[in-house]
Amino acid sequence: xxxxxxxxxxxxxxxxxxxxxxxxxxxxxxxxxxxxxxxxxxxxxxxxxxxxxxxxxxxxxxxxxxxxxxxxxxxxxxxxxxxxxxxxxxxxxxxxxxxxxxxxxxxxxxxxxxxxxxxxxxxxxxxxxxxxxxxxxxxxxxxxxxxxxxxxx
Amino acid sequence: xxxxxxxxxxxxxxxxxxxxxxxxxxxxxxxxxxxxxxxxxxxxxxxxxxxxxxxxxxxxxxxxxxxxxxxxxxxxxxxxxxxxxxxxxxxxxxxxxxxxxxxxxxxxxxxxxxxxxxxxxxxxxxxxxxxxxxxxxxxxxxxxxxxxxxxxxxxxxxxxxxxxxxxxxxxxxxxxxxxxxxxxxxxxxxxxxxxxxxxxxxxxxxxxxxxxxxxxxxxxxxxxxxxxxxxxxxxxxxxxxxxxxxxxxxxxxxxxxxxxxxxxxxxxxxxxxxxxxxxxxxxxxxxxxxxxxxxxxxxxxxxxxxxxxxxxxxxxxxxxxxxxxxxxxxxxxxxxxxxxxxxxxxxxxxxxxxxxxxxxxxxxxxxxxxxxxxxxxxxxxxxxxxxxxxxxxxxxxxxxxxxxxxxxxxxxxxxxxxxxxxxxxxxxxxxxxxxxxxxxxxxxxxxxxxxxxxxxxxxxxxxxxxxxxxxxxxxxxxxxxxxxxxxxxxxxxxxxxxxxxxxxxxxxxxxxxxxxxxxxxxxxxxxxxxxxxxxxxxxxxxxxxxxxxxxxxxxxxxxxxxxxxxxxxxxxxxxxxxxxxxxxxxxxxxxxxxxxxxxxxxxxxxxxxxxxxxxxxxxxxxxxxxxxxxxxxxxxxxxxxxxxxxxxxxxxxxxxxxxxxxxxxxxxxxxxxxxxxxxxxxxxxxxxxxxxxxxxxxxxxxxxxxxxxxxxxxxxxxxxxxxxxxxxxxxxxxxxxxxxxxxxxxxxxxxxxxxxxxxxxxxxxxxxxxxxxxxxxxx
Ligand code: FES
Ligand code: FES
Numbered sequence: 001x002x003x004x005x006x007x008x009x010x011x012x013x014x015x016x017x018x019x020x021x022x023x024x025x026x027x028x029x030x031x032x033x034x035x036x037x038x039x040x041x042x043x044x045x046x047x048x049x050x051x052x053x054x055x056x057x058x059x060x061x062x063x064x065x066x067x068x069x070x071x072x073x074x075x076x077x078x079x080x081x082x083x084x085x086x087x088x089x090x091x092x093x094x095x096x097x098x099x100x101x102x103x104x105x106x107x108x109x110x111x112x113x114x115x116x117x118x119x120x121x122x123x124x125x126x127x128x129x130x131x132x133x134x135x136x137x138x139x140x141x142x143x144x145x146x147x148x149x150x151x152x153x
Numbered sequence: 154x155x156x157x158x159x160x161x162x163x164x165x166x167x168x169x170x171x172x173x174x175x176x177x178x179x180x181x182x183x184x185x186x187x188x189x190x191x192x193x194x195x196x197x198x199x200x201x202x203x204x205x206x207x208x209x210x211x212x213x214x215x216x217x218x219x220x221x222x223x224x225x226x227x228x229x230x231x232x233x234x235x236x237x238x239x240x241x242x243x244x245x246x247x248x249x250x251x252x253x254x255x256x257x258x259x260x261x262x263x264x265x266x267x268x269x270x271x272x273x274x275x276x277x278x279x280x281x282x283x284x285x286x287x288x289x290x291x292x293x294x295x296x297x298x299x300x301x302x303x304x305x306x307x308x309x310x311x312x313x314x315x316x317x318x319x320x321x322x323x324x325x326x327x328x329x330x331x332x333x334x335x336x337x338x339x340x341x342x343x344x345x346x347x348x349x350x351x352x353x354x355x356x357x358x359x360x361x362x363x364x365x366x367x368x369x370x371x372x373x374x375x376x377x378x379x380x381x382x383x384x385x386x387x388x389x390x391x392x393x394x395x396x397x398x399x400x401x402x403x404x405x406x407x408x409x410x411x412x413x414x415x416x417x418x419x420x421x422x423x424x425x426x427x428x429x430x431x432x433x434x435x436x437x438x439x440x441x442x443x444x445x446x447x448x449x450x451x452x453x454x455x456x457x458x459x460x461x462x463x464x465x466x467x468x469x470x471x472x473x474x475x476x477x478x479x480x481x482x483x484x485x486x487x488x489x490x491x492x493x494x495x496x497x498x499x500x501x502x503x504x505x506x507x508x509x510x511x512x513x514x515x516x517x518x519x520x521x522x523x524x525x526x527x528x529x530x531x532x533x534x535x536x537x538x539x540x541x542x543x544x545x546x547x548x549x550x551x552x553x554x555x556x557x558x559x560x561x562x563x564x565x566x567x568x569x570x571x572x573x574x575x576x577x578x579x580x581x582x583x584x585x586x587x588x589x590x591x592x593x594x595x596x597x598x599x600x601x602x603x604x605x606x607x608x609x610x611x612x613x614x615x616x617x618x619x620x621x622x623x624x625x626x627x628x629x630x631x632x633x634x635x636x637x638x639x640x641x642x643x644x645x646x647x648x649x650x651x652x653x654x655x656x657x658x659x660x661x662x663x664x665x666x667x668x669x670x671x672x673x674x675x676x677x678x679x680x681x682x683x684x685x686x687x688x689x690x691x692x693x694x695x696x697x698x699x700x701x702x703x704x705x706x707x708x709x710x711x712x713x714x715x716x717x718x719x720x721x722x723x724x725x726x727x728x729x730x731x732x733x734x735x736x737x738x739x740x741x742x743x744x745x746x747x748x749x750x751x752x753x754x755x756x757x758x759x760x761x762x763x764x765x766x767x768x769x770x771x772x773x774x775x776x777x778x779x780x781x782x783x784x785x786x787x788x789x790x791x792x793x794x795x796x797x798x799x800x801x802x803x804x805x806x807x808x809x810x811x812x813x814x815x816x817x818x819x820x821x822x823x824x825x826x827x828x829x830x831x832x833x834x835x836x837x838x839x840x841x842x843x844x845x846x847x848x849x850x851x852x853x854x855x856x857x858x859x860x861x862x863x864x865x866x867x868x869x870x871x872x873x874x875x876x877x878x879x880x881x882x883x884x885x886x887x888x889x890x891x892x893x894x895x896x897x898x899x900x901x902x903x904x905x906x907x908x909x910x911x912x913x914x915x916x917x918x919x920x921x922x923x924x925x926x927x928x929x930x931x932x
Contacts, residue, residue, distance in 0.1 A: 017428055017459075024459040028403070033395035034388020036580070038531050039612045040462075043866035046531060074388030086386045093378050093832065096840055097247030098385035099531040099580025105386055127874040131866060133531045133581045134247045135843025137877045139836075 005066050007032075008076025018064030023047045025063045026073060034074035034102045038131065045130030048103035049073050055110040057129075074102035081151060082109045088147045096134035103130050108144050117148055207300060207363035210893060213753040214294030217285065219278035219555070223298035224355050225306040227280060228258060231351065235330060235344030237264045242274040242281040243291045244552050245381070246530075246579035246586070247840070248898045249833040250291035252379045254299045257829060260371045261303025261364055262310070264343065265330040271380045276554025276574035286552045287587050287696070288752065289797035289896025292829055296894045304361040306350075313349035314341050366890055375832030381578060392580045393550035394535040398605040401537065402431065404598050405461035405609055407468050408450040408618050411480070411859035412692055413440040414472040416451070423467040424453050429460025433468075434601055436594065441477065441690060444655050445560050445588045448618060452598055458609050474859050480691035482624075482855040486522055489626035489688055492647035493520070497686035498661070501672045503744030504680035506632075509641035513632030519715055520628045521708040522923040524853040525621035528697050529869060532580020533615040534591035537607040538599035545572045545600060549592040550579035557589035561596045572596070583698040583844075588620050588654075616869050617861040620695025621854055623648040623666070625688075627708035632680070637720055639731065641680040646671050648704065653690035660687035662701075668750025669796060670705025670903075673743070675763045677733025681744065692856065698844060699902040702796040707924065710792035710907030715920065724911055725774045725791050732793075735764025752798050758893060759798045765824050766793055768886065769802035773822035776884055777804035786810060787817075790912025792904040799900040800824040803842075805878070807912035812931030814913065816846060816878040821901065824886040827894045831885055834897050838883040841901025847872045849906040853925045 002015045005022075007030065014029055026035050026049070038046030040059045047058040050072040085108050095101045104127070111118055111126040118126070123144050132140070214221040222228075230238040239258050245251035255271045258264075274281050282298075307327045314332035315322040318339065325332050331342045343350075371377050384390035409415070421433045431454050438449035453464035496507075510516055536549035545567065551557045554574040562569040579586055595608040610618075625648030632641030650662045662671075662685045671683045697703075717727035738761035740749050751759060770793045777789060786809050793802035806818040821838045828834050851870040855862045863869040910921040919930060 016457075020457075020459045024457060027394075028457040028459070031397060032388070033391075033397075036392075036532070037394070037458075037609075038533075039866050041612075041865055041867065044531070044612075089386045090378065090382050093382065093836070095247075095379065095382065095385045096249075096836060097245075097531065097579060097581045098381060098390055099392060099578075101385050102388045124875040129873075131531065131871050131873060133529060133583075133844070133847075133871060135840040135872070135877070136836075137843060137872075137874050138839050138879075138881060140874070 023058040045103040094139040217283035222282035223301040231347035244286040246582035257299035258303040262306040276558040278555040289898040309350040396548040401605040405465040417471040420469040424464040429456040430464040477691040478859040480859040489647040492686040493628035493645040497684035501683035506641040506680040506682035509680040514635040523704040526852040527619040528583040528585035530581030534610040536592040536595040538595035539605040540599040552587040622697035625704040647686040647688040649690035666701040669701035699899040702903040706794035706903035714911040769822035773802040777820040788915030792908035797896040799895040803904040803908040805908040826892040842878040845905025
């Protein structure tokens with residue numbers, strides 16, 4: 001079957017099984033590898049992408065269901081919020097191994113887009129689905145606060 | 154170091170001896186603050202004639218397989234435009250060593266970090282020296298060679314300039330990416346000198362002029378960010394499954410549910426019917442004790458990962474479980490407890506603990522249990538391999554690329570020179586990726602297929618087929634006389650050894666495992682004994698961040714607090730008292746048959762100084778405000794442990810509400826000698842606290858009918874952003890370069906669980922002796 005999806009602003013035609021999770025379509029078929037596999041069952045957030053701006057676990061969304069949406073991956077995310085988050089992430093040296101960070105950045109960008117002044121509780125709630133085995137939670141939280149501060153200024 | 158265990162396994166099938174190790178190392182940070190990386194430097198001249206500012210000291214580095222290489226011709230390349238490439242020969246799994254070691258070279262050679270590119274070495278130890286990135290030793294073993302490489306390179310650049318100008322070498326100085334004539338002021342850039350400098354022989358160490366610590370630009374500053382930072386935050390960083398070759402096939406493998414289980418029957422028709430599935434291939438089954446050989450099983454090879462996963466899940470296989478098919482966790486725990494009820498084999502005998510216990514007015518007995526654990530790095534094992542024209546090339550996130558290469562060559566019956574192992578970034582590792590069974594699987598399948606194959610482990614595969622952290626019972630018997638003085642301390646340990654992964658299992662621990670807190674109790678007690686009691690493995694046991702230090706620190710530091718409570722003493726005061734006055738632990742006085750294992754580091758250079766252990770205890774207690782009053786249900790707990798020749802003490806603030814444990818704050822005091830990258834020391838301590846909290850609260854792999862019962866993050870849980878040690882304050886004991894740099898990747902983990910358990914006790918009166926804590930406090 002062929003499916004047309006909108007990924008990072010580009011219309012892309014995929015000739016695949018419509019049941020394939022978007023994660024594998026992005027990685028294996030489209031060939032963008034910033035979106036990571038960590039669990040396959042919505043438990044880790046490594047595969048987070050934006051679907052119409054909402055942080056979404058791409059391991060849980062089939063290609064068929066993604067048709068008609070606007071999908072953004074770490075490679076395509078842009079705009080003021082994303083740039084600020086990425087800059088702050090670098091300045092605070094958030095990553096350790098870095099594997100979870102595409103998902104962390106996208107989850108943080110979605111949060112900051114909806115809530116310009118998140119509290120610790122808002123952050124915990126928004127970020128609890130994104131595991132980091134290296135444990136960069138301290139800096140992620142600090143990074144979100146710092147990005148919010150800069151975006152407000 | 155793992156080659157040493159192997160060597161042992163080869164030489165002797167009866168006695169334990171030899172070596173391996175675990176995870177990680179030190180690291181880097183912080184934006185070369187714009188400008189600082191550039192040419193604030195240019196005017197800063199190095200005073201001449203300070204050769205010997207950095208006298209050489211001995212480490213175990215040269216004793217590692219293939220030793221240490223410190224030749225700039227191997228590690229540094231300078232292009233005609235002045236761009237410098239520095240080789241990182243250690244694997245990067247989040248500790249920052251891929252940044253820190255090249256940064257040390259750059260600093261010592263006076264290169265501008267903004268003009269340095271770091272290139273990852275392939276697995277080639279004869280060329281680069283040992284590459285086992287584990288044992289928290291990248292900095293410990295390589296900071297000296299890195300300085301030597303840098304200083305030698307700087308010397309060669311100066312020689313080349315002096316020759317070009319026809320002057321003496323001591324008339325010139327290398328500063329900020331160029332060589333300057335000191336009186337004439339003429340300058341020549343590194344790029345223009347590159348060819349001539351590289352053609353020179355490496356100068357002997359005794360002519361090298363090392364920088365004075367005050368002259369370091371990057372070392373010890375914490376201002377250099379990790380080199381992959383930008384790529385990581387923009388999704389461009391390349392991990393194990395991100396390398397793409399045209400025509401790559403993806404394999405997902407059904408492995409035996411019990412190690413060594415064989416196939417009774419298989420029906421692969423449903424798998425073959427799945428769109429995209431191309432081939433089904435068998436890998437030979439291996440029994441326990443096969444080192445890092447693949448477990449074997451049935452590979453489903455498909456066009457893409459999704460098809461391969463579906464295909465694998467559709468296989469119908471009936472297994473003959475074999476000899477470990479009845480392994481069951483509860484029964485095993487009982488077996489380990491029974492084992493420590495009997496005298497074991499003595500590994501330390503100071504005074505006469507048995508007699509003192511017999512004579513004691515009171516004997517306290519505490520038993521601590523720890524189940525198996527899986528590393529669960531965020532990136533599950535994965536590797537890409539290609540095979541063409543008799544050569545095999547692998548891309549994989551491996552901690553020991555040379556071992557991966559030689560093991561794979563052996564498995565495939567190839568010559569190691571025909572196998573290449575390229576190291577990608579590691580999406581976490583924690584010891585799991587020292588064992589490159591996954592890379593060998595990919596190579597085997599690539600050879601069968603005759604083209605590129607990527608093996609992808611699912612999270613379920615990772616949790617169910619790990620090289621598990623040992624499970625253990627640590628039993629401590631303490632004798633008190635009628636004046637309540639401690640007269641005896643006897644520690645028995647029953648834990649299956651990682652030796653069982655290498656050779657026939659004799660139920661005995663390796664000297665490395667014994668060395669991690671069993672033989673080296675740093676307490677001032679006259680009668681101390683340590684014994685290892687038999688324990689046999691029924692699954693693959695391997696090293697896991699901090700290894701046997703985890704259960705040992707948990708047992709010893711919990712028992713110390715229990716004893717303090719029994720004696721009506723303050724935990725911290727009693728800990729300091731029982732450590733006793735500052736002294737260097739002496740193996741003979743301690744009643745050891747030989748030397749302390751001491752990470753194989755020479756005791757002369759890396760002695761066990763009890764004063765440094767007390768030092769971090771005092772520091773952390775003071776910083777944490779030990780003794781302050783807290784609301785009901787909250788309390789502080791303390792623990793200290795020396796591992797990987799670093800000294801760490803922690804105060805954990807626990808808060809227990811309806812059985813749920815929270816940790817609002819942790820204070821960590823670290824004495825790791827000279828801190829090359831204080832920023833990464835801090836990030837490693839933050840990481841260790843969260844990792845330690847996951848282990849203490851949740852981590853337990855259980856077996857039934859030989860099969861692992863957990864499968865993914867819903868039942869093998871991790872600490873998340875909604876309940877983690879919220880504030881981690883790290884205090885680094887300041888030292889100059891003379892106090893040798895040690896490691897920080899692992900030693901932060903062991904004190905966490907006992908400090909937490911001690912805090913929980915102070916908060917609730919409930920004593921945790923069995924890990925993980927799980928729901929114990931809810932009942
Ligand atoms: S891979 Fe999708 S949530 Fe873990
Ligand atoms: S940085 Fe390694 S898993 Fe998050």
